[in-house]
Amino acid sequence: MSINWYKYASPASFYFLAGKMIWYFSIAAAVLLIAGLYIGFFVAPTDFQQGEAYRIIFIHVPVAWMSMFLYVVMAFWAGIGLAFNTRLSSMVATAIAPTGAMFTFLALWTGAWWGKPMWGAWWVWDARLTSELILLFLYIGFMSLQAAIDDPRRADKAGAIIALVGVVNIPIIYFSVQWWNTLHQGASVSITQSPKMATAMLAGMLIMSLAAWMYSIAMILKRTRAIILERERHTTWVAELKGTKR
């Protein structure tokens, strides 16, 4: 069976498909969040070094991963929109930015809460922390630039350029702890090495990451739907939608 994927590149059909999918992803997010928090707070053992305070890892690491990953996805769709002039990809990129910015802010915030008891400082200007702060500015820059331009197609193009230029920051964030002396410790979980964590801790963290994924997908679909309605408000299908549903 072949699926006609191009059909879903049309904002109208994507609108209805997304409307159905939001529910599945929202429910998955809620279930995984509860499971992840339960494992994180009740099943995972106390750490030999950091005691109970290390449990902030179950929020901090998933949101930090998500903040970087969403930026790459945002830049990808913005780039596709710029290159192929596909309206929907640019709308998705615009929809990703606020969620990405929220995760970046959470990563910085939970990091500060973790840094104070463990390192002895809320904030230090090391390469990892500074590059993550720059990521927040990139998201904010992308959103405010798009907000400043009235014509949505021009806003898409301008935003895509910021998004693509900013991608260079992602490997800097990820490898900063290897390239330079930082106060932030190295990666506990990476593709090339076996995890440096107890299994229950790792399970909690991975389930929380999945929850963050599901939440992001649901939020991005919802926001994309709102953007589609706003931009397509003069079309007949939106007018018909208004007639049928209140």
Next chain:
Amino acid sequence: MKPRHKKIAIIAASVTALTISAILVLNVFQSNLVFFFSPSQVVAKEAPVGKSFRIGGLVEEGSLKRQGNSTTVSFAVTDTAEAIKVVYTGILPDLFKEGKGVVAQGKIANDGIFYADEVLAKHDENYMPPEAASALEQAAKAQKASLTQ
């Protein structure tokens, strides 16, 4: 507020945000890429002289001494090749321990002692329950014992 004014305000805000981030990037690339210097670098005179900088390494085992009843402590920061004596007055972070990572900010005086005004603990990326940690420690000891035999 007219739309035109709003637009100008938003553009000004984004330019400011981008400028601030550019300044931060340059600042990082200039000085803070090296968040701390190792004792070997300090001995090799790679660290700034007469200026405040950070030194990082492990707290040498058996080097931690408290001066009387005060909060002044002295310890040695080592990278296993070289060691620098550090003197600090203040409260140490919870994770500060002999044999563990530390980053101290301060200046080197003429007597070769590093006078710190801030001490931060640097922990590693290993997370495990205490039982596992003590089992690992036992295994390391057993291995050491068998090597010396």
